[in-house]
Amino acid sequence: MVKATVVVITRDRPWKVKRLIESVFGPELPCLSLVLIDDSTSENFKKIERSLAPYADVCQHRSSTEVKSHIENVLKQTGLTPTQKSCLKVCVGLKSPFHKFARSLSRINLFRDQFLALLSQSFAPYSTARNLGIYSAHREFNAQRIVFLDDDCYIRRPERLMDALQLVGERMEGKEIVAVSGLYQDLSLYNGDRTHRYQKPTPTAILTGMKTFLKCSFLTQQEQRLAIMPSHILGGALILSDKVFLRLPFDPFIPRGEDHAYLIDFKARFTRDFTMVRDNLFVVQHDPPSIKPRRLQEKNILRDIFRFIYLRFKVDQCPIPFFTTRWALKSLVGMFLEPSNSECRLLQLWALLFLARLYAKRNAHKYSNIVVAWRFFLEQLGTD
Template sequence: MNPVVIVPTFVSSKRRREGGVLTTYDHATPIESPGELPRLLASLQKVRGIGAIIVLVVSDRSIEAQAVDKVQAVVSRYPALSTLVVGAPEMDLLYQRMEQLGLDRLHKEVGLSSYGAIRNVGLVLANVFGFDSVVFLDDDEVVDDAAFLQKAMYGLGKLTKKGIPILAKTGFYFNSEGSFLSKSQDKWYNHFWQQGKAFNRWITKAMRGPRLSRSNHVCGGCLALHKEAYKRLSFDPWIARGEDLDYMLDLRMYGSDIWFDNAWNLRHLPPDSTSEGTRFRQDIFRWLYEYRKMEFSQTQIDLLQVKPSSLEPYPGPFLEPGIRRRIRVTAFLRSLARPDKRAYRKAARAATGEATTYAERNCSKYFEFQFIWPELMSRLENDQILCDALLQSSSQRAADLYPEVVPSAAGAPTLGLGTRRAIDPGVTSEIRLNIQE
């Protein structure tokens, strides 16, 4: 297969301010800080068969130009990697081309402004450049396994013994302690919010099973998608966070699934995240939106019903009717015990106010967008005009920053186009699996 690696990276201004519910990210590197991206790129140099890498630069609007230049400078330190940096200038080219083709600009749905929309940019670019698969990584990870890409492609695009196509798969993270388990806090104030504990029960069972099994969980920074999945289905740009797990639910609604590969992994080494209370507030928006979205999906005759009982032990309990009460109680208990009291109180109010309103107002929009997505992908597939424009833009920026290294735009990065080598997943056309239905 011919995968492209997509890496979103987040850059913040010196005076970092909390963004909106869709534009607050777990960790954004201050513009003056090197961040974690260099560590990831250094580790990718050791991966066998590594080909094209696309780095998506997400930043405050006030520093868009500086952020792209900063990331370009980082990428230039790893000339052995074929890397394209995509920021605001390249997005302008994408939107211009969409207009030329008679497509809506879709800034909300495809853009550098929310977790789901950012991933959609990656899918669109993979389609534009003609890659048959996508591997998503996060910039705060380290890849230790030289066979990482080969393992990523294992089974992808193949059939199970029951004839089920494997079009999406996820691996798992090792944390800083070398464990795949969540560092969940089994404290009294989390009695009604055992998210980490539920996840640990699920992954412990999955790790004891066959190499590939149906997954109830998705690691967005260790995720592989076949073109037959990403051309058909986008990520949801209206979800506050957890867009990776949401993609699994979307796939099920549309008749497909995500598979868990217990031999495919990397290390996740995130820096200190934002305020606990702020993150929990996003979780409130996320789960209330997800609950309402699943409710709405049950009114659509063309979608399969996904019931919380089919998602035990995780994330089923967070998609049941009692989620609103559990949110309020947990926010109140944490406000008594955790340092970020004010943020938790604000989060508790959101459960019965703006988060509920947001879910009601937006729960149908993703399904409306899905009528547009396949047409968007069809018109942009292998678009040579846009390919050339994007590569030229990246090359010119590199030449402006490092004229002694790139003397002219003629040395445009190619992303390996025309010379790409397929990654051999090392399996036959049919995979024999023991699947627990």
Template sequence: MNPVIVIPTFVSPRRRKDSGSVIATYDHTTPLSNPGELPRLLTSLQKVRGIGQIIVLVAAEPAISDQAAEKVQDIVSRFPSLNIAIIGADECNLVQQRMEQLGLGKLSKEIGLVGYGAIRNLGLVLANVMGFDSIVFLDDDEVIDDADFLQKGVYGLGKLTRKGVPILAKTGFYLNSEGSYLSKSQDKWYNRFWQQGKAFNKWITKAMRGPRLSRSNHVCGGCLAIHKEAFKRLSFDPWVARGEDLDYMLNLRMYGSDIWFDNQWSLRHLPPASTSEGTRFRQDIYRWLYEYRKMEYSRTQIDLMQVKPQSLEPYPGPFLEPGITKRIRITAILRSLARKDKKAYRQAAKAARTEAVMYAQRNCSKYFEFQFVWPELMARMDSDQILHTAIVQSVARRQAAANMAAAFPVAGAGAGVDPGVTSEIRLNIAE
């Protein structure tokens, strides 16, 4: 197979707790002044056999998008043995221009550099445009120790099971800082109605004892391989606040496919400490209430497979049942009494009563509307040479600017670069 590795990275002016936007609030961002975790991941990738193209998607606020791309370009320039393309706002704009030229409309909400789902969709589009037959998603806060990581990642992908079922998407698992695949769940009194970690541990313990490949109830978005036959038919959901990886599994089932768990494919997940547990739980509230409403809405559509919570035991089934709203609200209140981040938990409890409920009701049907567009979009952009060439030129321009800045640091990052190059690339697309 010919997989492309895609790594989203999130850059902010400074490390902060909350962007204010449901979609643009991330588990962790790296300040412009901080190298973050990406260099550690790239260092580990140098030891992996069979590595080809790597794409790093740089998500940042518009005000610092150029600086963020330059910062990441500076980081990857230290790894000349890796073939890395930086995709920032300029390249994302090229994708948007090409989609509009092809009559596909403006899809910046669905495909772009804001929100987990939209960012992953941009990765899928780029893999499609560049002609790759599969994609492997990593996260920037991971470390890979196995030289055969990529080989294991594509093991079985695109093949048929003994019963003739195609394996079009698969996930591995994370090892934490203690070398365990189990969740560090806290069996505290304030988590009585929110046993997410315990439910996950029950599921993965059984999956690890099973055959190498088995149908999965869980997805690690930073250890995820998707075959082209899956990603050209199915997008990620841009409206889910977080957990877009698990949501993709649910989408696959609704559209008649599945995701597989490989109990021999793993990496180490070493995220930085969370700046606000309460804010993260607020995102979970939006996530699970939205997921519940989305599943309810899907059952009204005659062309979709029925996915019921009972088929997803022990995890995530309990988080897709009607009582989820009450459980979320009670958990937020209990945590506000016992945990440090009291204000954020109180705000989360409020969101569970009002904003999150309204958000779920307002957006639960939008993914299915987008799905009518996605297969045609991917078919028309498959190996698109015009867009591919424009992206390659834009990436090369940034690399040249970085090389010039390194050679002549006093002159600045843009020294010696023709300011008309970007305009010329865009003009070529419009012709």
């Protein structure tokens, strides 16, 4: 039987994690183990620990700090070069490229203090936590498949997950399927006829209740189950084969949207022999996102500016006139419509026209070295 490990990243949501745990270890899913990277408070960490007690033999529950410390000790015993060790530390969050970039801004006076705080506190990438999950799944369970789920998701239809897992290793259009992405189903949109929805097997029926963004991003035709090399994937419903996750880490230079960046990196490196599919019938239950505070929304805009410009530099498409013009106009108009928020708009303009480009120029070429170090590191773990 193929060894599959569910990897979940969480912080202070024990009630949601308990629900997810119960869905993962149901009788219909006998082959799964679980890695939980948990940065909750001590009280919430203990609550989750109690929920995991019946499944202790197939679970690893650690904070990111614990896993990082373990990796740091392992690195001392490996044959990696100093440069490769440095790359690995960035890959798993032992070193932050955002902190390094923030320190380099000491000679830049305009908005220096604001960006120092933002880069140091608000740009912690989710990608490094995912890489910690991969490391743990490989070391503890020798996983052949990893199932990434978000902590606000759970499995309502386990047979759909099993079907999606069985897709990995199959061939399509002459290439081996090594990754499968699924979809979210927002429960709040199905009140009143939830059973009726689940009885319909067509992807179109499932997508009927999705929000506008997902409808646009995951277009499908009636009765079409699989979409080959989709334009977007969901990191909270993602299955990866060891042929991928042992060779390709999540990009630690991305402040958010690491799942989309992973798809771009996959397409750049693996499309000759491998393919990725979206299974429109692999649907996980997903709680509707809460309305984010205005301050967090503004931070996410800045993170997106850094993300999009970095990705364009990374794929050698540095000129981005449409994106730059669109965001510049939006920031300028916002300054006039909301004078009280003008400083935030100026921060966005400064990031858009200068800082994000400087960050991308310095870091876009470094991911390739991280990929090499990641492969060598996990290969050495496999021979221990």
